[in-house]
Amino acid sequence: MNISWRLIQPNLAEIKWPNAISVDILEEQITLKNALLEQNRMIIYEIRMGYHTLSILFAKEMKGSELNSIIDSLQITNLSLCPYNPKKWLVPVCYHTSLAQDLGKFCVSKGLDLEDLIHMHTSQEYKLHFYGFLPGFMYLGGLDKRLHFPRKSNPDIYVPAGSVGIGGEQTGIYPMPSPGGWHIIGRSPLKFFDLRFNPPVIPDQGDYIIFESVSVSDYELIAKEVSEGQYIWKNA
Amino acid sequence: MLKSNSKIRFIKPGLLTSVQDHGRFGYADFGVPYSGAMDQFSYSLANLLLDNGEEAAVLEMALLGPEMVFEMAATVVFTGALAEIFLNEIPQPIGKLLYLQPNDRVRIGHFIKGQWLYMGVKGGILSPIILESRSWFEGISDQKVASKDTIIHYTTDPDAAIPQNSHPKLTHAWFETNKIDVYPGPDWDILPEAIKQQLHEHKFTIGKLTSRMGIQLKSNLIHQIPDILTAPVYPGTIQLTPSGNLIVLMRDAQVTGGYPRILQVTDHSLNIIAQKTTSELVSFRILNY
Numbered sequence: 197m198n199i200s201w202r203l204i205q206p207n208l209a210e211i212k213w214p215n216a217i218s219v220d221i222l223e224e225q226i227t228l229k230n231a232l233l234e235q236n237r238m239i240i241y242e243i244r245m246g247y248h249t250l251s252i253l254f255a256k257e258m259k260g261s262e263l264n265s266i267i268d269s270l271q272i273t274n275l276s277l278c279p280y281n282p283k284k285w286l287v288p289v290c291y292h293t294s295l296a297q298d299l300g301k302f303c304v305s306k307g308l309d310l311e312d313l314i315h316m317h318t319s320q321e322y323k324l325h326f327y328g329f330l331p332g333f334m335y336l337g338g339l340d341k342r343l344h345f346p347r348k349s350n351p352d353i354y355v356p357a358g359s360v361g362i363g364g365e366q367t368g369i370y371p372m373p374s375p376g377g378w379h380i381i382g383r384s385p386l387k388f389f390d391l392r393f394n395p396p397v398i399p400d401q402g403d404y405i406i407f408e409s410v411s412v413s414d415y416e417l418i419a420k421e422v423s424e425g426q427y428i429w430k431n432a
Numbered sequence: 433m434l435k436s437n438s439k440i441r442f443i444k445p446g447l448l449t450s451v452q453d454h455g456r457f458g459y460a461d462f463g464v465p466y467s468g469a470m471d472q473f474s475y476s477l478a479n480l481l482l483d484n485g486e487e488a489a490v491l492e493m494a495l496l497g498p499e500m501v502f503e504m505a506a507t508v509v510f511t512g513a514l515a516e517i518f519l520n521e522i523p524q525p526i527g528k529l530l531y532l533q534p535n536d537r538v539r540i541g542h543f544i545k546g547q548w549l550y551m552g553v554k555g556g557i558l559s560p561i562i563l564e565s566r567s568w569f570e571g572i573s574d575q576k577v578a579s580k581d582t583i584i585h586y587t588t589d590p591d592a593a594i595p596q597n598s599h600p601k602l603t604h605a606w607f608e609t610n611k612i613d614v615y616p617g618p619d620w621d622i623l624p625e626a627i628k629q630q631l632h633e634h635k636f637t638i639g640k641l642t643s644r645m646g647i648q649l650k651s652n653l654i655h656q657i658p659d660i661l662t663a664p665v666y667p668g669t670i671q672l673t674p675s676g677n678l679i680v681l682m683r684d685a686q687v688t689g690g691y692p693r694i695l696q697v698t699d700h701s702l703n704i705i706a707q708k709t710t711s712e713l714v715s716f717r718i719l720n721y
Contacts, residue, residue, distance in 0.1 A: 203721055204617065204618055206721070208696070212618075215661060241457070242458055242460055244461075244688070246661060246663030248661055248663075249618070249664060327687075328662060330571065331459075331463045331465075332462060332463055371571075389462070396462055
């Protein structure tokens, strides 16, 4: 692993990978996270991740030498201990102007037919790098370059829950109503943060998300199942 | 002793009145912020004075305080900001245990010094526990701040009768200092020397945009540093925005961010800066670590 690390404050350390969004880095992050938790659970309070960062909040004050020996020993011996089997989750999305306020404008701005846009957006397997921004908001990697589009300069005050957006080089789903600066091209009937279940999210870090185009009537059927707690997420 | 629950009704909800506790830990993996009392020192002090458990929930108030009626007997105490507190229109100091009788009215007037006032209740406030915390956060709890219809449950204290002659004289002296202790943040190394120098030497003004998510510090740190790849942030992380302002992330801050994380406020100083109000000045003491 090509990593560096340092203590930020006496109980907080950050590990950095080279500056890139990559599946290889993500797999190393997950492996290291699992190993850290397995070997040192008693002294670790919480682990958070970014695209090329992993921060460890310790339950006690740490010395630099202690941190070095923890990470060195993990790197040498234990990294094969934690098998990593990503799942692929199908996420239904209705690409229809009645549910997606920016769909028409987005197609025009990009010079795309609706069909092309749906094809480009649904034919990728998006890697779930981590959750952030809002409870249940997935940072997804892998958006087709032809769909990259700068964020709105004036964010919308209200974006409905389930909205699927594109902002810059990213695509994602708003798990709850929120202000937002992304272009909304579709809506999913699923709940991406559901306090009726433990854990409140379904896909794990490292899993894949695959969008599946559904009609307005299918959207409504699924939404009903979801609200009744009957919907079961499907794997590809 | 049998404990029963009773209700606080809001005559006026105030502006930013919410139920808070230590916070919601261990769910950052799912994008869930910590939340919890903005000034954790005053939060803990309220529970200590009441001999409550460490995790008891309190009422947090700011700027424009509420007016409320207690349905049944209760013992309460105020900590944090220096504010006008009236029990049935009689002024009361912070730090004194107040023994409320059924239908007693508590009204919060002006905030004289400080930003956040806490009301601890003997036995704690009993809002629902969601993901191991009672702290209100939009999207997790039903409410974000109290409204006129809000009813808050608390533990009735039938022993709330013993008058008290002395009480700890709490002051706001502990948050008078303008020195904020910080560690260099994860992205400190990408700062040019000139910016580091200004962070050491300049004073920064608390901006108007303060919320439970963050405090803006007015500054003019002109720079060409690009945004970073989205990375973990914590309460106390100070971000440098593209326009050269500083944002101190507070308890409701999201768990990741894309601006350079240039400083990290110590736990103690985070409580101090939480109590600073608009247009106060602060400067940094940058600790080596």
